[in-house]
Amino acid sequence: MKDISKSYDKQKSVIDQISLSIEEGEFFVLVGPSGSGKSTLLRMIAGLEEISGGVLKMNNQVVNHLPPKDRNLSMVFQNYALYPHLTVEQNILFGLHAKKVDKMEQQRRLQETVEMMGLTELLKRKPKELSGGQRQRVALARSVVSEAPICLMDEPLSNLDAKLRAHMRIEIRRLQKKLGLTMIYVTHDQVEAMTMGDRIMVLNDGKIQQIGEPITLYNQPANLFVASFIGSPKINLSKAKLIDQKLVLENGLQITMNKEDTLPLLSQPNLTMGIRAEHIFPGTAEQTSHTLEVVNVEQLGNETLLTFEVGKELWTAKWLGQWRIQVGDQVPVQLSSKNICFFNSESGALIRPAVAMKEQEVVGL
């Protein structure tokens, strides 16, 4: 039913000719570093910012010219935009009151929403008497009570502490599924994007980098930007050259390649290789390809993060379990060409994703 497609061409080019369509009932995440234009894009959809070029459609109808109230959507702001002089109840009902919804209907919706969000006890309080999480819930309730089919969220979790954020992530996701909302969610946090989105759009400098499901973005990043933006710890990158069936990294590290793996790479003079932290395996007696010096160790309990210096870059390896390793130790590791993604150094475009990802996933399960 809902099919939004748009292409913008802003004069200042904050948003540069973006075209995409969002399905009904989808949790769509816009992610990008600050200043990438994701909030601007969201505000354009909401109608708070003018669209300088292109067409915005909802339900196959052009809505470019409509004011925000006629677009039939709700929005949650980063700072929640609660009215400080109104109680929680008045805050939630503000929109319905403005639209002159019937009193009985208002109360019915209020009761429903409040019970769903667990705010029954707080109705008579003012926003300043609420904790961050409670305010967040009121802001959500306000958008739920409007019963608009589209909900826009602009970094709603960025003001919460880490524990609460994890909790609210789940709650928002559940709410969206329960109500069948079409959600457009803006965040700069790639973890939020990965964990919540049905589909993710990575935005940088007002340009689409990649649109796809979280796992696709992780396994087959379209370019260097997506590769380094998605995933934590960051993907390990290094400039590399192909010499005699061997991949030679900047610092002289050599990785042996299969013949068929090198074929697509032969025509590329400048390569950048990327390998995920979990794919730098601890070397065993029979399978050790390299020995690297550890410059930092982070013990997380269930896993151990090791940092190596490779050329100009710092590489991180994520090993499951607890490893007793000291800074300065020479550690055997196993690097396999199967796990390496290759990018064109100049354009940043993906040449070949890591082929072994799929298998690894299955093994991992």
Place this chain on the structure above:
Amino acid sequence: MSEIAYQQEVQHSVDFLKEKKKQRLQHLFKGMLFLFPSILLFSVFLFYPLGKTIYLSFFLTDNRGEPTIFVGMENYLEIFKSPIFLQSLKSTLLFAIYTVPGSIIVSLFLAILANEKLRGIGVFRTVFSSSMGISVAAASVFWMFLFHPTIGWLNTIVKAFGFEPIGWLTDPNWALFSVSVSTIWMNVGFTFLILLGGLQSIDSYLYESADIDGAGYFYKLRRITIPMLSPTLFFVLTVTLINAFQTFGQVDMLTRGGPQNETNLIVYSIYQEAFMNYQYGTASAQAIILFVIILVLTIIQFKLGERKVHYQ
């Protein structure tokens, strides 16, 4: 062993107390040092005159202001019997009723207009706030020209509409109104600027959120702007009210209290009593009454206001 330990503890706690006391004294001394300039200035220009005024209000004085005969509350009883003082109280009250809401409504209207993001709005903001930079004397002079019975613009306009010219400053029915109008004009610059500042500090997210909720312009004005502006409005209300009770300059320039004492506001009345009639005793008594009136009004305002005002 334990006894020794105990003794040591006692020793320590005594030391701590002494140390704390010393620190507190030092704090007090430093605080006083910082306060000293303002205490000095306030004493010379505020506390001493206030005390002296109260003292004088119980005496009759000679024409140099020296107290001669102690009369107790006689001065107070006397002025409350005086029709001129009662008239000036009434005029002052009316004046406050005209100018306070007038100033606030006009400047709120202008501030809301000037808060729109339009091209060239800076010019209007400057124009609207410019009366703040004009002294009471200068403003009074050109209002005097506007009010002039034969060559004034106001009467030219009145005549153009075919009405009888009005004696703006000479007709007892119009004089207070005319002074009020010029006072509102003088107040607007300051109140406009404060209210505009208040409007601009309201978070734009609130309006955006209301836009999405589908609130109309006047609904937003009533439910968001006015409540969010209430602390500023309250401040402006207090200041203009106090100013209204202390008005002197424009009365002196425009009407000199006339006609028939219609515009003889209380401060002007005090001035006349003291420096024209040389009745320092009764003038002091009037000044004390003015002080009490303003004090009581401000207390009432704060008591009532605090319930209605939403501080962030």
